[in-house]
Amino acid sequence: MTEEDKVEKNKNMNEKGVEGSKKVVKDGSEVSLIYVGRTDDGVVFDEVKDREHPFKFKVGSKQVLPKFEEALKGLGVGDKKSIHLSSKEAYGDVKDSLFVELPRNLVDTKIELEKGKRLVFRTPDGSIVYAVVKDFNDSTVKLDLNHPLAGKNLNFDVEIVGVD
Numbered sequence: 001m002t003e004e005d006k007v008e009k010n011k012n013m014n015e016k017g018v019e020g021s022k023k024v025v026k027d028g029s030e031v032s033l034i035y036v037g038r039t040d041d042g043v044v045f046d047e048v049k050d051r052e053h054p055f056k057f058k059v060g061s062k063q064v065l066p067k068f069e070e071a072l073k074g075l076g077v078g079d080k081k082s083i084h085l086s087s088k089e090a091y092g093d094v095k096d097s098l099f100v101e102l103p104r105n106l107v108d109t110k111i112e113l114e115k116g117k118r119l120v121f122r123t124p125d126g127s128i129v130y131a132v133v134k135d136f137n138d139s140t141v142k143l144d145l146n147h148p149l150a151g152k153n154l155n156f157d158v159e160i161v162g163v164d
Contacts, residue, residue: 023163024076029059031072032162040153054161065090068156075160083156094151099134101142113141118148 025031032054037046048055057063059073067089075081087093111119113136121129131143 022076024074025059025072025160025163026074027060030056030162030164031059031160032056033072033158033160035156035158038155039149040155045149045154051161056162072158072160077160077163080157080159083158085154085156087151087153090152090154091147091150094146098145099142100145101140104136104139104141107141119143 023029034048034051034054035046036044036049038044059069065085067085068083071081071083107113107119113133115133115135117133119131119133121131123129129145130148131145132148133141134144135142
């Protein structure tokens with residue numbers, strides 16, 4: 001039986017997500033998986049390969065990208081799948097509105113600035129904002145507030161190692 005046949009068979013499970021004793025990924029499932037995430041140019045941006053310490057999340061909890069989660073539904077333990085997400089399905093396109101210029105005194109003067117350096121800010125409401133220094137001088141700092149993977153297509157090779 002091919003991997004596609006296994007996935008198709010798993011998609012035809014009953015309401016409890018069980019055929020015999022095999023559980024499959026569905027809304028509310030606790031999923032454990034190992035994976036490698038790459039951009040289209042092959043750069044690995046994230047990976048979890050240790051079966052003893054897999055990545056875990058609950059389907060529907062908004063912990064992962066929605067299209068990634070959707071692509072896992074119907075898979076069972078031992079199933080493998082390659083998932084492609086367009087930039088729009090992942091972190092969106094790069095937005096010009098998220099390039100900002102701030103007065104230099106708003107950035108901690110103890111931070112040694114350099115182009116490409118990643119910074120972390122805490123907003124007055126306690127939220128965390130990530131930024132990349134694009135340019136700076138004595139009076140201003142130009143920052144990119146886009147997600148680091150914005151504008152990139154993402155590819156994941158996943159294997160389901162647990163479904164509860």
